[in-house]
Amino acid sequence: MKYIKFFIIGILFGIVMSKAEIISWYRIYEMFKFQSFHMYGIIGSAVMLGMISMFFFRKKLVKTFEGNEIHVKPKKLGMYRNLLGGILFGLGWALAGACPGPMFVLVGKGVVSILVVIFGATLGAFLYGLSKDKIPH
Amino acid sequence: MEFITQPWAWYVAGPVIALIMFLLFYFGERFGMSSNLETFCSIGGAGKFVDYFKIDWKQNKWNLIFVAGSIVGGFIASYWLSPSDAVMLNPQTVQDLADIGIANAGQTYLPDEIFSIDTMLSIKGFFILLIAGIMVGFGARWAGGCTSGHAIVGLSNLELPSLISVIGFFIGGLVMTWLILPLIF
Numbered sequence: 062m063k064y065i066k067f068f069i070i071g072i073l074f075g076i077v078m079s080k081a082e083i084i085s086w087y088r089i090y091e092m093f094k095f096q097s098f099h100m101y102g103i104i105g106s107a108v109m110l111g112m113i114s115m116f117f118f119r120k121k122l123v124k125t126f127e128g129n130e131i132h133v134k135p136k137k138l139g140m141y142r143n144l145l146g147g148i149l150f151g152l153g154w155a156l157a158g159a160c161p162g163p164m165f166v167l168v169g170k171g172v173v174s175i176l177v178v179i180f181g182a183t184l185g186a187f188l189y190g191l192s193k194d195k196i197p198h
Numbered sequence: 199m200e201f202i203t204q205p206w207a208w209y210v211a212g213p214v215i216a217l218i219m220f221l222l223f224y225f226g227e228r229f230g231m232s233s234n235l236e237t238f239c240s241i242g243g244a245g246k247f248v249d250y251f252k253i254d255w256k257q258n259k260w261n262l263i264f265v266a267g268s269i270v271g272g273f274i275a276s277y278w279l280s281p282s283d284a285v286m287l288n289p290q291t292v293q294d295l296a297d298i299g300i301a302n303a304g305q306t307y308l309p310d311e312i313f314s315i316d317t318m319l320s321i322k323g324f325f326i327l328l329i330a331g332i333m334v335g336f337g338a339r340w341a342g343g344c345t346s347g348h349a350i351v352g353l354s355n356l357e358l359p360s361l362i363s364v365i366g367f368f369i370g371g372l373v374m375t376w377l378i379l380p381l382i383f
Contacts, residue, residue: 075271106212111354146340147366169272181331
């Protein structure tokens, strides 16, 4: 039962991704063409409000439901890792029109072909694990 | 009800995404979708080949449940909350897509030239989907996160690795959209 909350938050995520058309390939295309404010507004307003959340976490004004302090662990820094990994991700994002979240939401929409993309993404993660000691970070 | 069934504006979607991030932190976890791809590898037995995948994936179970919820959410939104599948696009976007070989942009939710069953079953179409997926999966794990982990959580937390990664996302996305997509279709 302790997992039911994540299921419900996931449903909310799937609904907002669908209803705001974030999972539409066209919205990603027009974003990279700078022809609509839609995606910039979404990411921008989420980040603005996210910064306010982080402020509350850092000041310990908000704790987890179990009363623990919320520490947001910084991600690993590496010029090659972040930049080259980011570029590769961006190439795939603009081609598939979907990043890892929307891929799953599209399954719920009944898009069969997205399963090939999810298989590819899982294969990509596996290939990263296989080659991670040989590529620059 | 019309408020729900029409497409949601950015100023509704952005705050809802921020709320989702907040709730996940509140429940002791961290918003990040691409780590599920590694969990799939671990469950699938990738740990036999690479130590990197020898993790106790059960600690990521909450995220798999979140994924299951997002699939159900996509189903609910598509089948019960969306009377139309059309996407209202800038006429310039529709024209640009027609010029590179993607017809009738916006009349359906996704372009048939990439996502129809016929396209998926063609050799070229299958490899486009597969390669796009591989780049997303490899790139996300190399960069240490995707749009959720870096662009939403990382930027909110003012992290340099996330800023560099998001700049990378945009370089890759712009190169694909402006230079490579016109050559594919």
